[in-house]
Amino acid sequence: MxxxxxxxxxxxxxxxxxxxxxxxxxxxxxxxxxxxxxxxxxxxxxxxxxxxxxxxPGLVDLHLHGARGHDFTESDPAAWHHILDTHLRAGTTTVLATLASTTAVATAAALATAADLLAGEDAPTLAGVQLEGPCLAPDQRGAHDLTHLRSPAQLLAELTPLPSALRMVTLAPELPESDTVISYLVDHGVRVSVGHSQATPAQLQTARNRGATHLAHLWSGQSALTRPGVHRIPGLLEASLASDEFSAELIADGHHLPAELLTIALRCLGPDRLCLVSDATAGMGLQPGHTFRTGAATGRVHDGYATTTTANSLCGSIVALSDTLGRMRALTGASIGEVLTMATATPAKVLGRYPWIGTxxxxxxxxxxxxxxxxxxxxxxxxxxxxxxxxxxxx
CATH class of the missing domain: 2.30.40.10 (Urease, subunit C, domain 1)
Incomplete structure (x- = not known):
């Protein structure tokens, strides 16, 4: 260092x-x-x-998978340095390396790489690891590979003892035994994020009571309002926007969400609870037509965005966090201070690192x-x- x-x-x-x-x-x-x-x-x-x-302040990205052909699920430290350096040049000085659903062996190897980098102090922008999956709702999995989703009980076994580099886990709290996993993680100082989920408002509240505090990318992998009869039943999305306690993420890459939805999120949560994230993948920096891996899934780069190879879902983004600030301001009318806060102080507080970073x-x-x-x-x-x-x- x-x-x-x-x-x-x-x-x-x-x-x-x-x-x-x-x-x-x-x-x-x-x-x-x-x-x-x-x-x-x-x-x-x-x-x-x-x-x-x-x-x-330097930007703080809570949800970042990769860059320029490399993904954090690789165990090679050179790949991690490549990703971190690419995003540092784009303004991200704190990175929560996010691992998409893959095999337990690959996940463990990536967590071990992160632990070595943190212990060696030669990756100054690395703040730790987030697991996005593998405990996700199949119908809300997005680009995650269905064959690599696992139960909360399986994940609990994989995370016992707890890997030292782990800082956050995104999961679907409606899955059986998720309460046990949430309690275990929170008791060990790991933050729990709700995402890729079909949770009802009641299930979200139960997760909050267990210690979950954060919501993954609004509108992406969230169940929404249904009307099975004469009554309307809120989904996870509506419960997220109505919440007074959760922080939440937003991808303002110009493809995930239109201006109206960005504006709704900002009005409901405000800059003190809303975090801009990149959700950048290995597709960042690749030319249209190229394919890449994110976890166990394969994505394809298009003009400004990426999809799964079947083109039935977006596959993360291909932009750096710094690229989203101007878009968020232009599309919502937010002030410069507000968009900077959503990319600095607010995610720093979610990580529990404020005011050491984000100010x-x-x-x-x-x-x-x-x-x-x-x-x-x-x-x-x-x-x-x-x-x-x-x-x-x-x-």
Missing amino acids: RTPGCLIVRSTNLVLSDPTHTARGQVAICEGTVAADPTGCGHHPRVLEVNDELVG LLPGARANLTIWNADLTLRSVVLDGRLVVDDAGSPR
Whole structure:
């Protein structure tokens, strides 16, 4: 891991911690940490003048599978570095590596790779692992391979003892024995996300009572309103939007959801509970027509999006998290501060890492993003060191 740097970033447009907290001045960094006093660093920090460009925290992506032909279910550390470096250059300074449903052997191998990387401190953007599956509702599995879905009892056996790199599990809480798994995970400090599920509002509430706190990608893999008779029965989607307690994810890649649904989600949950995620796959960076693996499933790249090879479902996205901020703002009318919060402070809180990440307040880790007025990324700072300039070239 590179030695943390010292830097002073001066701008007239700083987004420090939340949608309403903007300032004019500078961010002082000493040895990789945001400092309260710019004169307190005795290491002769470099000064970076960015004028009126927007300066915000580094992006935090809770749901990211891969990039440029590589998937986190690979156990080769080189593949993980390739994915992490690709997304770092696109502004993502904290990654929750997400493993789609695959074999128990492949999952265990990937978790072991993550543990080694975290222990070795040579993957500074890696925050841990999320399992998306294998305990998912078959009818809401999306791109997940049906043959690799498993029961909560099977997953519990696979996660005993608990892998050290595991931070979150997405599951369908209506499956038999899911309550036991939720309690086990929560008791061991692992966050539980509800997704790819047919859960009723009552089943969602039971999961919440057991300790589930998060909802995977709204509208993707969620049961919705039905009317079997004269009465309307809410699905998981309606229960998600009506919730006062859950945080939730949104994929604003321009293909998963139209403007109306993005707007509904923002109005219902607000930027303090809504997280922008990329759901980026190995298809990111590949040309249309190329195929790729995500977990045990195979996807195909199209012009701006990806589907399963049968073309009956979207297969994650092929964009970085930074690419979604401008779209979210344009399609919903959200402020710049709000979209940045949804990609920084809010997911950092979901991970339990705020205010260490997701903010530029004193004491935070010095991960920064610098943006042009149209929310195109200009520069990236990791641990106080400028790693990408406005041409996209590593420093």
